[in-house]
Amino acid sequence: MATPQDRQLVEHWRSIQTTYFHTAGALERALEAKFGIGLTEFEILDLVADSTDAACRMKQLGERTPMTQSAMSKVVDRLDKAGLISRQSCEDDRRSLFLELTDAGRALHRQAAIEHRALLRENLPKE
Amino acid sequence: MATPQDRQLVEHWRSIQTTYFHTAGALERALEAKFGIGLTEFEILDLVADSTDAACRMKQLGERTPMTQSAMSKVVDRLDKAGLISRQSCEDDRRSLFLELTDAGRALHRQAAIEHRALLRENLPKE
DNA sequence: TGTCATTCAATGACACGTCATATATGTTGT
DNA sequence: ACAACATATATGACGTGTCATTGAATGACA
Numbered sequence: 001m002a003t004p005q006d007r008q009l010v011e012h013w014r015s016i017q018t019t020y021f022h023t024a025g026a027l028e029r030a031l032e033a034k035f036g037i038g039l040t041e042f043e044i045l046d047l048v049a050d051s052t053d054a055a056c057r058m059k060q061l062g063e064r065t066p067m068t069q070s071a072m073s074k075v076v077d078r079l080d081k082a083g084l085i086s087r088q089s090c091e092d093d094r095r096s097l098f099l100e101l102t103d104a105g106r107a108l109h110r111q112a113a114i115e116h117r118a119l120l121r122e123n124l125p126k127e
Numbered sequence: 128m129a130t131p132q133d134r135q136l137v138e139h140w141r142s143i144q145t146t147y148f149h150t151a152g153a154l155e156r157a158l159e160a161k162f163g164i165g166l167t168e169f170e171i172l173d174l175v176a177d178s179t180d181a182a183c184r185m186k187q188l189g190e191r192t193p194m195t196q197s198a199m200s201k202v203v204d205r206l207d208k209a210g211l212i213s214r215q216s217c218e219d220d221r222r223s224l225f226l227e228l229t230d231a232g233r234a235l236h237r238q239a240a241i242e243h244r245a246l247l248r249e250n251l252p253k254e
Numbered sequence: 255t256g257t258c259a260t261t262c263a264a265t266g267a268c269a270c271g272t273c274a275t276a277t278a279t280g281t282t283g284t
Numbered sequence: 285a286c287a288a289c290a291t292a293t294a295t296g297a298c299g300t301g302t303c304a305t306t307g308a309a310t311g312a313c314a
Contacts, residue, residue, distance in 0.1 A: 006244050009244060009247050009248060009251070010173075010244070010247065012247075012251060013150070013247050013251060014192075016143065016146065016147055016150075016251075017147070017192075017193060018193050019143065020143055020144070020147045020193075021193035022193065023140070023143075038299095038300085040300085040301095046137075056262095058262075058263070059261090059262065059263085065141075065144075066144060066145050066147075066148035066149065066152075067301090068301070068302065068303090069262080069263075069264095070263090070264080070265085070301075070302065070303075070304095071300080071301055071302075072263090073262095073263060073264055073265085074264085074265090074300075074301080075300090076263095077264085078300095093261095093262085093309075093310075094262095094308080094309060094310090095261065095262040095263070095308065095309050095310070096261095096262060096263080096309095097262080097263070117133050117136060117137070120136050120137065120139075120140050121136060124136070124139060124140060124143075165269095165270085167270085167271095183292090185292075185293070186291090186292060186293085194271090195271070195272060195273090196292085196293075196294095197271075197272065197273075197274095197293090197294080197295085198270080198271055198272075199293090200292095200293060200294055200295085201270080201271080201294085201295090202270095203293095204294085217292095220279075220280075220291090220292080221278080221279060221280090221292095222278065222279045222280070222291065222292040222293065223279095223291095223292060223293080224292080224293070
């Protein structure tokens with residue numbers, strides 16, 4: 001802990017951590033309370049809802065999130081069991097999985113997304 | 128997922144998440160590999176090393192980090208068992224604990240901090 | 255075609271964080 | 285001094301993430 005630059009660097013990092021934890025916590029609690037899903041669950045729903053094409057997505061979604069492949073697999077598993085998402089095996093590559101929102105998933109996502117955006121607006125530092 | 132403002136908001140949030148996970152991951156791996164401690168362990172060491180006064184600190188440290196009280200307690204416990212920190216009970220309020228780096232803790236922190244700052248410099252978005 | 259390496263997803267062992275509590279101490283009001 | 289409440293830390297049960305590995309399918313190439 002020497003130079004002022006270092007102090008500033010560390011302060012910057014702490015502020016990132018703080019807004020990350022603070023915001024993630026708020027999201028987590030609200031989504032859990034109102035919709036019975038966690039933040040990671042929502043994020044997968046959000047990614048899938050946001051996916052336009054018909055590619056085999058499980059893998060590609062992994063590239064759009066810092067989540068581990070293993071974590072993804074487990075979250076998707078929970079979502080599947082909750083009836084919010086469906087996994088369909090790909091015709092052209094049977095190792096891959098194709099994800100799709102169920103009607104319930106789509107409906108829940110629509111509501112939850114509103115809440116999610118609102119909380120981001122409240123919690124994220126302006127600009 | 129309607130307005131462009133919303134898209135931008137979500138993109139902003141995802142970028143925070145990404146830099147958070149990416150940076151935290153890099154720190155975690157490096158500290159673990161070179162010093163045998165996790166990121167949270169380091170962060171406590173760092174806070175204690177950075178504490179000037181003689182207040183009963185366990186509680187007050189909690190205010191400088193997004194960590195839960197429970198998490199703090201467990202991290203400190205690990206650090207204690209690793210011989211890097213010592214907990215001394217406060218004279219004037221025996222519920223409180225006073226934290227102090229051991230010599231080993233101080234030495235390790237000195238090295239680890241250098242690594243830590245360097246990695247922050249590499250990973251954090253400039254400005 | 256048969257081997258060997260590669261890729262996608264799932265799983266088990268394990269570590270760590272969270273929540274709800276427990277325990278000990280302190281404080282306040284009567 | 286005695287309840288009743290408040291505060292500081294510790295702990296146990298539990299969920300979820302990570303790493304390493306597995307299983308299945310594919311690719312590459314002699």
